[in-house]
Amino acid sequence: MNILFIHQNFPGQFKHLAPALQARGHKVAALTAEKNQQKTPIPTYRYTMPFTEPDPRQARLGTTFIVMTDRAHRVALAAVHMRDKLGFVPDVILGHCGWGETLFLREVWPQARILVYAEFFYATEGLDVGFDPEFSKLTLPVRMSVTSRQAHLALAMVQADAALAPTEWQADSFPPEFRAKITITHDGVDTDTLRPDPQAQYTLPDGRVLRAGDEVLTYVARNIEPYRGSHIFLRALPEVLAARPEAQVVIIGNDGVSYSSAPKQGSWRDVFMDEVRDRLDLSRVHFLGSVPYRDYVTLLQIGRVHAYLTVPFVLSWSMLEAMSLGALVVGSRTGPVEEVITDGVNGCLVDFFDVEGWSDALIAALSAPARFQPMREMARRTIVDNHDLRRICLPRLIRFVEQAGQEAV
Known part of the structure; x- marks a missing residue:
């Protein structure tokens, strides 16, 4: 044809x-x-x-x-x-x-x-x-x-x-x-390529080396903007970093807009960071902007927890890829996410607007990786069985x- x-x-x-x-x-x-x-x-x-x-x-x-x-x-x-x-x-x-x-x-x-x-x-x-x-x-x-x-x-x-x-x-x-x-x-999802790697490691711009198993929280969006819940995630971070003094936060995403309206001035990252900047240990929050695909994969392999938020809109490839890579996804309790993640089975769900709930869920996941390992394995099984x-x-x-x-x- x-x-x-x-x-x-x-x-x-x-x-x-x-x-x-x-x-x-x-x-x-x-x-x-x-x-x-x-x-x-x-x-x-x-x-x-x-x-x-x-x-x-x-x-x-x-x-x-x-x-x-x-x-x-x-x-x-x-x-x-x-x-x-x-x-x-x-x-x-x-x-x-x-x-x-x-x-x-x-x-x-x-x-x-x-x-x-x-x-x-x-x-x-x-x-x-x-x-x-x-x-x-x-x-x-x-x-x-x-x-x-x-x-x-x-x-x-x-x-x-x-x-x-x-x-x-x-x-x-x-x-x-x-x-x-x-x-x-x-x-x-290319599950043969996107699979867990216990040997994964990544060197941050400041020279710090992150390795699989480290206490790393990841967040990914094409752009840091409200449609992907960036404001909720950043507002939850002060409590997370206070409770977990060894945690490192890696944020991948640019400063433009893909779906949301633009802010009156500056970027949404600036707007949201201005709310929480004085309550964050900025040496542990790493904004990487846009990274090569291989680096993105490596960081998701390293992460102990991956936060994914979205309003009721198109589901991001990144959430499914994170699950294929064996990440523990803490996701927003919104329609597109609930179709794939069952709370407590292959991931965790939190109400989109519940900032305190997000802090608690991320702290719990960072604190007890062994307890959540079955969910990580089931997350990958979900993608292999349904989205391969x-x-x-x-x-x-x-x-x-x-x-x-x-x-x-």
Whole structure:
């Protein structure tokens, strides 16, 4: 078959799937944004984006839809070039619906089966918006804005022949009208590579060497921001460090924003650290920013406890990878986390907002590693049995795409 992947930051969620399909003899290509510099073995074509953003004063609640349809327009132009100049006609198209890229492809390749990666559907109740009133209040303007952001997602689902979601909770964020189209299969965790290593060690910038078994608490997020509970975690730290004088805290994450709104000035890290700075032994709190993937893995192998918090939103790969690495995850009692972690079985759960509860749970886990060892082992077993890349997820993903291709013939 001819298979086309579309993702503005390709390979994204298709890192393993696209090469696997190529290895099975399919002709695989990708279409991505011009600025994307990710390396991939897949033949890749690019589309350009307009230089100007729409004026919110004119577009008002349609701003997001204009941005997404502008992107869809550019994708469609690139698709016409691929069809007319390169002779590429896909049997199957698989694209992420979050950026509008698949919206007009039916008009270019009417016979192709269109599949979308259905990661998340915005709503005004029960999900991320309004969950944390400290940063998001459900006023009428906010509700209308959230509802307007559904437009391109709904249109993409209408256009799609089938959809793919990584978790049950994320699939359930979509309206019932679309839910029947969605197959649930995670992108997969490479459990053969991501496994515990009792010999792991890492040298911090200050020269301190951390080794597996040391009293190390880890926290990971793409950016230090409210959506991933950074404020709750940092507010819990003073009590943790006071109770555990040997503990070292390693924080991986940049100072930008991925999902949250930006603070009025500075970074969220600065804002939250200003609250607790005078109550922390800063020599034991290590902000590493963004680190190479190998270092990230090593630090999770070393950590005695890994804290993971999220509002009701997309589940981070990092939590599943931490579990595969045998980490004891103390996670927030929110929907996406509860789908994977059962409190007291393969990890610990704490109410998202309970700062004192977070301090207590982290102190307990740091204090008695032997008592929590069965949970660490069960955490890895959970990922091996349910999210293993090669034995479970990749075969299902391949079957999903190939069955769509058979239906197109």
